[in-house]
Amino acid sequence: MIKKIKATIFEKIIFVFLILLAIFALSFTIIIKNKCLFIKEINLQKINFEKPENIAILNVECGNVIIELYPELSPNAVKRFKKLIKSNTYNNVAFHRVIKNKLVQAGDIEFGKKNNLDYGKIGTGKSGLGTIKSEVDNEFDFKKGSVGLARSLKYDTEDSQFFIILEDEPLFEGEYTPIGKVIYGIEILYKIKYSHKSEYVLRPDFINTFKMLY
Numbered sequence: 001m002i003k004k005i006k007a008t009i010f011e012k013i014i015f016v017f018l019i020l021l022a023i024f025a026l027s028f029t030i031i032i033k034n035k036c037l038f039i040k041e042i043n044l045q046k047i048n049f050e051k052p053e054n055i056a057i058l059n060v061e062c063g064n065v066i067i068e069l070y071p072e073l074s075p076n077a078v079k080r081f082k083k084l085i086k087s088n089t090y091n092n093v094a095f096h097r098v099i100k101n102k103l104v105q106a107g108d109i110e111f112g113k114k115n116n117l118d119y120g121k122i123g124t125g126k127s128g129l130g131t132i133k134s135e136v137d138n139e140f141d142f143k144k145g146s147v148g149l150a151r152s153l154k155y156d157t158e159d160s161q162f163f164i165i166l167e168d169e170p171l172f173e174g175e176y177t178p179i180g181k182v183i184y185g186i187e188i189l190y191k192i193k194y195s196h197k198s199e200y201v202l203r204p205d206f207i208n209t210f211k212m213l214y
Contacts (some may be wrong), residue, residue, distance in 0.1 A: 035061075035062065035191050036061060036063070036191060039062045039063055039188055039191070041063060042063065042064050042066060042184050044057070044064070044066075044213070047066075047184070049068075049213065051068070052214050054068055054069040054070070054071060054078075054180075055067070055068060055069075055212065055213035055214075056068075056069055056081075056082075056085055056210065056211070056212055056213070057209075057210070057212075057213060058210050059207070059208040059209045059210070059211075060188060060189075060192065060205065060206075060207060060208060061191070061205055061208070062188045062191045063185060063188050064184075064188075065164075065184070065185040065186065065188050065189060066182065066183050066185055067147055067180045067181065067183070068180050068181055068183050069082070069147075069179055069180040070178065070179065070180050070181075073135070073138050073140060074135040074138070074177050074178055075135075076132050076133065076135060077135050077149050077158060077177045077179050078179050078180070080132055080149075080158075080159075080160075081149070081162065081179050081180075082212065083129075084107075084127065084160055085212055086211075086212060088209075088210075089127070089160070090106070090107060090109065090160075090207050090210035091207060091208070091209050091210060092113055092115070092206055092207065092208075093107060093108065093109055093112045093113060093206060093207050094106060094108070094112040094113075094114070094117060094201075094204040094205070094206050094207075095192050095201065095204050095207070096108055096112050096122045096123055096201060096204055097123060097163075097199050097200055097201070098192055098193065098194040098195070098199065098201050098204070099194070099199055100194045100196075101166050101167065102165065102167055103164070103165050103166060103169075104163065104166070104192050105161065105162070105163040105164075106161070106162065106163075106207055107150070107161035107162045108122050108123055108124070108125040108160070108161055109125060109127055109160050110125025110126050110128075111124065111125040112125060114206050119200075122200070123161075123200065125160075126160070127159050129159070131156060131157050131158060131159050132156070132158050132159070133155075133156045133158075134151065134155040134156050134157075134158060134176075134177050135177045135178075136155070136176065136177055139173075140173060140178040141168075141173065142165060142168065142169045142172035142173055142176070142178065143168050143181075144165060144166060144167050144168055144186070145164065145165070145166075145181050145182035145183075145186045146164070146165050146169075146172075146178060146180075146181050146182075147162060147163070147164050147178070147179050147180040147182065148162065148163055148165075148172065148176040148177055148178050148179060149161070149162055149176065149177045150162060150176070151176065151177075162179065163176075164182060164189060166186070166190060193205045
């Protein structure tokens with residue numbers, strides 16, 4: 001007859017500890033893999049917008065980012081931006097330049113499309129619509145969430161690329177054309193993939209869809 005050996009209290013404690021450790025490790029793995037886990041979904045039906053015709057919805061991996069556009073501030077830039085949005089041109093375009101907790105940039109529709117990504121040229125692509133003049137004369141505070149058109153080192157070279165800042169950038173005032181501001185969902189942009197070694201991202205995140213509310 002086999003005699004049963006009772007576990008000591010210490011052995012029981014060790015056993016429970018190992019189980020808890022395994023549960024913690026599994027939970028931690030799930031959280032790490034699901035970067036969108038704690039992002040709250042935005043219900044557009046519950047929001048009353050003053051100017052719904054100027055509301056743009058940027059959909060990315062973790063949800064919707066709601067942007068209010070300012071045509072009274074930068075009429076030509078916003079007109080270009082709306083045209084590209086309404087034609088679905090930004091869909092499947094990469095966030096090719098990301099600075100952690102500072103800035104995300106996308107909109108290279110020539111070299112940044114998901115199925116036609118060109119790492120050697122991304123950031124230099126054109127829309128085919130030509131460049132537009134910089135609109136930097138009106139006073140605008142580049143606070144966190146501000147959206148602007150990117151340009152080269154020269155003024156009047158704005159095209160399709162845009163950036164969203166994730167912290168206040170007072171030095172951007174008078175340097176870049178402002179087109180709007182994120183009013184809901186800015187926390188989603190902090191989840192956009194970035195590189196520790198470079199501003200330009202290898203295997204970047206993409207815009208799913210970009211559309212106007214109306």
